[in-house]
Amino acid sequence: MTYEERLQNVTVLGAAGKMGSGILLLTALEMADLNLKPEGKGKKFVIHAIDISHEALRGLMKYLRAQVLKAAEKKIVALRSLYKDHSNLIENSEIIDQYVADVISLVMPSTSTEPALESFLIFEAIKEDPELKVKILSYLNTNNPNQPWFFTNTSSIPIGVLDKKAKLGGRIIGFHFYNPPAVQKLVEMIAAKDTLKEVQEFAMTYAKNLRKVVVPSNDVAGFIGNGHFMRDILYATREVEKLQKELGFVEAVYTMNHISQDYLIRPMGIFQLIDYVGVDVCSYIMSVMQSYMKEEALHCPLLDQMLALNVKGGQFSDGSQKDGILKYEKGKVIGVYDPDKKDYLMIADFQHKVNEKLGPMPAVQPWKNIVNNPGKEEILKDYFTTIKNATSPGAELTKAYALKSCEIGIQLVTSKVAFSEKDVNTVLLTGFFHAYGPINDYLK
Amino acid sequence: MKKLRRKVYMVAGYNTVSMGTGRKEFNPKKERPGLEEYIKEAGQGTLKLIGGAKNVDECAIGNFMASRFNKQANLAGFFPYIDEGLRGKPAIRVEGACGTGALALVTGIKSVLAETAEVVLVIGVEVQNTVKAIYGADILAGAGWFKERKDGHAYFFPGQFSDRAGAYFEKYGRDKTRKAFARWYRNAIENARLCPTAQEFHNTVTDLEAQAMMEPNGKGFVDHLNVFDCSKVSDGASAIAVVSEEGLKRVGIPREQAIEVIGFGQVEEDLTQKPIDQTELSTTRLAVKNALESAGITIDQVGTAEIHDCFTVAGVMAIEAMGLADPGKGPDFILEGNTAREGKFPINTTGGLIGWGHPTGATGVHQAVTILEQLTGKAGNSQIKLSPDRPYGLSVNMGGNDKTLVSIVYHRG
Numbered sequence A: 001m002t003y004e005e006r007l008q009n010v011t012v013l014g015a016a017g018k019m020g021s022g023i024l025l026l027t028a029l030e031m032a033d034l035n036l037k038p039e040g041k042g043k044k045f046v047i048h049a050i051d052i053s054h055e056a057l058r059g060l061m062k063y064l065r066a067q068v069l070k071a072a073e074k075k076i077v078a079l080r081s082l083y084k085d086h087s088n089l090i091e092n093s094e095i096i097d098q099y100v101a102d103v104i105s106l107v108m109p110s111t112s113t114e115p116a117l118e119s120f121l122i123f124e125a126i127k128e129d130p131e132l133k134v135k136i137l138s139y140l141n142t143n144n145p146n147q148p149w150f151f152t153n154t155s156s157i158p159i160g161v162l163d164k165k166a167k168l169g170g171r172i173i174g175f176h177f178y179n180p181p182a183v184q185k186l187v188e189m190i191a192a193k194d195t196l197k198e199v200q201e202f203a204m205t206y207a208k209n210l211r212k213v214v215v216p217s218n219d220v221a222g223f224i225g226n227g228h229f230m231r232d233i234l235y236a237t238r239e240v241e242k243l244q245k246e247l248g249f250v251e252a253v254y255t256m257n258h259i260s261q262d263y264l265i266r267p268m269g270i271f272q273l274i275d276y277v278g279v280d281v282c283s284y285i286m287s288v289m290q291s292y293m294k295e296e297a298l299h300c301p302l303l304d305q306m307l308a309l310n311v312k313g314g315q316f317s318d319g320s321q322k323d324g325i326l327k328y329e330k331g332k333v334i335g336v337y338d339p340d341k342k343d344y345l346m347i348a349d350f351q352h353k354v355n356e357k358l359g360p361m362p363a364v365q366p367w368k369n370i371v372n373n374p375g376k377e378e379i380l381k382d383y384f385t386t387i388k389n390a391t392s393p394g395a396e397l398t399k400a401y402a403l404k405s406c407e408i409g410i411q412l413v414t415s416k417v418a419f420s421e422k423d424v425n426t427v428l429l430t431g432f433f434h435a436y437g438p439i440n441d442y443l444k
Numbered sequence B: 001m002k003k004l005r006r007k008v009y010m011v012a013g014y015n016t017v018s019m020g021t022g023r024k025e026f027n028p029k030k031e032r033p034g035l036e037e038y039i040k041e042a043g044q045g046t047l048k049l050i051g052g053a054k055n056v057d058e059c060a061i062g063n064f065m066a067s068r069f070n071k072q073a074n075l076a077g078f079f080p081y082i083d084e085g086l087r088g089k090p091a092i093r094v095e096g097a098c099g100t101g102a103l104a105l106v107t108g109i110k111s112v113l114a115e116t117a118e119v120v121l122v123i124g125v126e127v128q129n130t131v132k133a134i135y136g137a138d139i140l141a142g143a144g145w146f147k148e149r150k151d152g153h154a155y156f157f158p159g160q161f162s163d164r165a166g167a168y169f170e171k172y173g174r175d176k177t178r179k180a181f182a183r184w185y186r187n188a189i190e191n192a193r194l195c196p197t198a199q200e201f202h203n204t205v206t207d208l209e210a211q212a213m214m215e216p217n218g219k220g221f222v223d224h225l226n227v228f229d230c231s232k233v234s235d236g237a238s239a240i241a242v243v244s245e246e247g248l249k250r251v252g253i254p255r256e257q258a259i260e261v262i263g264f265g266q267v268e269e270d271l272t273q274k275p276i277d278q279t280e281l282s283t284t285r286l287a288v289k290n291a292l293e294s295a296g297i298t299i300d301q302v303g304t305a306e307i308h309d310c311f312t313v314a315g316v317m318a319i320e321a322m323g324l325a326d327p328g329k330g331p332d333f334i335l336e337g338n339t340a341r342e343g344k345f346p347i348n349t350t351g352g353l354i355g356w357g358h359p360t361g362a363t364g365v366h367q368a369v370t371i372l373e374q375l376t377g378k379a380g381n382s383q384i385k386l387s388p389d390r391p392y393g394l395s396v397n398m399g400g401n402d403k404t405l406v407s408i409v410y411h412r413g
Helices: A018-036 A054-074 A076-082 A092-104 A114-118 A130-143 A159-165 A197-209 A225-247 A249-263 A270-277 A279-292 A301-308 A347-358 A376-389 A393-414 A421-431 B035-049 B075-082 B100-113 B133-143 B156-172 B175-192 B208-212 B245-251 B282-295 B312-321 B330-335 B360-375
Strands: A009-013 A046-050 A107-110 A121-124 A149-152 A172-177 A186-191 A213-216 A326-329 A332-338 A343-346 B009-015 B058-062 B091-094 B119-127 B235-243 B259-268 B302-306 B392-399 B404-412
Touching (some): A046 A114, A054 A076, A114 A130, A130 A149, A130 A159, A149 A197, A172 A197, A213 A421, A225 A249, A225 A270, A225 A301, A225 A421, A393 A421, B009 B245, B058 B075, B119 B245, B133 B156, B175 B208, B259 B360, B282 B392
Parallel strands (some): A009 A121, B058 B091
Antiparallel strands (some): A326 A332, B009 B235
């Protein structure tokens, strides 16, 4: 079966979710482009969008239409050439409208898993629940006569475990997109011990056509991305436990968020990132990882405490940030949740006092000015040299945090999760939009 | 071309801001003034300077594609909206793609020559930021032959002039020409920074030439031009009064605050024909020749020009078409500094289409306003020093791919 043939009948499970909708969008665009090429003309392509509620699927179709329109506008130069034989389509607007219609017509929404039984390729982006995943994959594998290939978007469960428990015979690969898949360049690719070679080859071609940066990861729970992120959370929350004795809880949370964002020049502070992913999701990923890593304590009491108080974060359907550990106004962090008061305390009320304690922050441009700056290497070297030589409490916390982040990265290589230090850095650079990789010499 | 049978002047120029990306106050997500507000602002600006609507005999408005950008036609009907005093007076809307503005001026000139009017209020307007650039490209493609749209580029006009640039590179060499494009861009932006209504007035980039040397990318845009080679999408209006000697007296403006139209060339080429030579603007050449002949002067007597640099390559080719440089030597003329504001032939002294902006239907009128300001010493920070032996101003306004051309020769009144 060729690449094109495999993509003629595809299913996305969990298609209306944050990850599933992005996977569906990118795959539908790839299928439409294959369909429009001379060799693809007349062939039937279909992608089943499966999710549990009609309402969610309606929302998905609305999202798809808007996103396909954006994609079409962006690639109009190529589309004019793909539609050159359609003499009735003359203006850009006509070609764009037709392309949107062509892509949408490939998508068959459904609340039943039945249509997946005819697919050759099945993307799985359902809840991060090992038992549920095994149950569904196993059912589809048993009842689909095509010996389908499974691409799972799990960010924490070992692929080998899913393969074995669902009896997939190596027809599964970890293909972990980053959120949102339509924007994020990174894909972590995880081949299990028995993953078939042709599945891996197909995955590489597919990733290349989607213009993704592929980082291979070994089949160890959490892989590289969450392997770093979850341990980063554990470090930050343990620091909060220490700092709160002196500063108080909300001040300590603010401090570690401030250090991780502004001092470390990251796009978001650590607690904002937890809210972005969802407190519940982070907690769940840790528990899944913990079940495969008995020797290491991967458990975060702070997240438990927040969940018990129904503080969850996550996003609204329009993509805007819900309040979580932090409170937001127009995307900006303005408050921190106080578990004792069961309410948010405004950062403006205590920020000045805390910043004074941290000491003067060395001058540095914000992350957005640095991340794509061609001269960033020099800027970062200078900045971290200043940090290294500074003795303020803020600088000390920054050094310790940066060194811990580096240590976590190196540990991912020594424990054979990542193949190289470069891979770890690539994941943090492209999947987390960091301005620099955690494994660096800045503080040496 | 005959000499004009009667003296014709232009006075009381007014420009709105050329609004669009680059202006600090521009926010595509927020509601902005509509077509009628631009018309009103420009019209009232000129009326105020000529003693009000009572002094106006006729009105002409130039607009290219409000029917698509703004879903609005019958624009002559907006004159009474500018001022109630214009109710009941003759008004006309004219169109000639990006050469529309100068056609509106010519309409005014001809009314004065025909003695049907002593004072004509002329406005040019275009409000284009109503659609994304990719759809705007469809609308602007109307300046070409619609039967060629299907085979044209997604960005139709950038595609047309990219083809010209490609042909020019092939014939005369790429490196020097691209450098001249970059210098053209730098001159345009530096001039625009001196003019508060210019779209690039807020531009603060330090090394403009280095920025403009960005390699073109045919996959996302066109093969031979980058975005800095192109004029931007603009909203704006310009107005001016075209008057006779009697009209000048009526509006109470002294002759030295006016410019006199010494001659003009108005030329049309077949829209269905491809350019005879991609490296040459032959219709522009003819229009300028006719204008100079009608004025009875040579290009050597011209001190400054406003020319139609919808693309840098159009600027280079226009210089050659005007006779300022031999074919293939336009880039040298620019790189030697001649067209800069301190050079021997300052061009587009408020930024031109690339720097000031290109609200398509308004551009021709904006050119006249700039020449008026320069020749009467009212150009503020943009003011250039004109040599007494070269006192004439020249404008070149082009519609389509060298199809609809108007060139006008001016002298201080």
